[in-house]
Amino acid sequence: MLLGDFGVGPAVVNALSRRMTAEVRYDGVRWAQEYARGAAVTPLTETGTTARNGTVITFWPDADIFGSAEVSADALEDRLRELAFLxxxxxxxxxxxxxxxxxxxxxxxxxxxxxxxxxxxxxxxAAHGPGDTVAFAHEDARMAGVMDLAFRWCDRPGERVRSFANSRATLSGTHVVGFHDGVAAAVSTYARESGLLAPMDPDIPADRVGEGLTAVVSVKLDRPEFLGAIRERLGNNEVRACVALAVREHLGRWLRAGSERAAAVVGRIVAGS
Incomplete structure (x- = not known):
């Protein structure tokens, strides 16, 4: 499944397969073509009629390239599960x-x-945390895309944040930085309003809000910019401010709506900062 991450999935799969077949069902007709190591070995052929539309790609990885042609069902299921969630x-x-x-x-x-x-x-x-999940989807023309986030705090150490851009896993990026910025801003505002922070106390820094936090940060952009040797970081600068503002607004409403849950979450963060 990783072969498709760079936008050349079918061509790469074809080149790395000892055999690949493509079947296209469209407008009542079924078409098929077969390839071997990137080269067509049969012409595009009409093979029958069909009542369904869609494409079926079947491929056999080339053991001469990979050493083993064994496909991990666990890895494939993990990736398909991610796509279904996102x-x-x-x-x-x-x-x-x-x-x-x-x-x-x-x-x-x-x-x-x-x-x-x-x-x-x-x-x-999830059954042992102080509150419910905060979840929202929001379109923002300034970043030419849509954000889809969900997060909650549980009674466990550490932070667990999974991030994605156009359904592709990222290790970091402006969407993740914006998420932490927004959480820190909302928590700091609530802490001051509720008296957990004194007027002269500094704001809670973004790197102190993650204790017990689980989050999924997903953005889908018209023009994503990936950085790094393996393009593992999102680099669109405008995404940071857009995500931060949306998170601040949605988390702020959640905090104000649930006093006991909010006090448990923010109290824990303030105590740890």
Whole structure:
């Protein structure tokens, strides 16, 4: 699945496969073509009629290149699960029949999107946190895209933040920095209003809000800019301010609406800062 991250998925898969077949079903007709190590070995051929539309790509990894042509079902399921969480309209199925006595299948569909993703990451810990999940989607023309975030605090050490740009996992970037900026701003404002911070106390820094925090930060942009040797960081500067403002507004409303939950979350952050 990683082969498609750089926008040349089919061409790369084709070149790295000893065999690949493509079947296209469109407008009542089914078309097929076969390739070997990147080169077409059959012409595009009409193979019949169909009542469905769609494309089926079947490929056999080239063992001469990879050393082993074994595909990890676990890795594939993990990636498909991410895509299903990040795109709530998707309904994905994975079936592995390579070993008849150990056949496995999974259906991956999560209508709750990033909210469901946070619940999955927290697992049983979600039942022990001080509050509910904050989740929202927001379109902002200034960054030419949409943000989709969910986050919550649980009673556990450390921070767990998963970030994505155009459904591709990122290690860091302006969307993550903006998220932390927005959380710190909302928490600092609430702490002052509730008397947890004195008027002369400094604001809570962004690197102190993550204790017990689980978050999924996803943006989908018309023109994403990836940085780093493996393009693992999002670099769109305008995204930082857009995400920070939206997080500050949504988290601020959540904090003001739930006094007990807010006090538990902010009190823990203030005590740790």
């Amino acid at each position: 795109n709530p309209g998707l309904d994905l199925s994975l079936t592995d029949r390579r070993r008849p006595d150990e056949a496995r299948s999974a259906r991956l569909c999560f209508p709750g999107g990033t909210r469901d993703f946070v619940g999955f990451l927290d697992g049983h810990e």
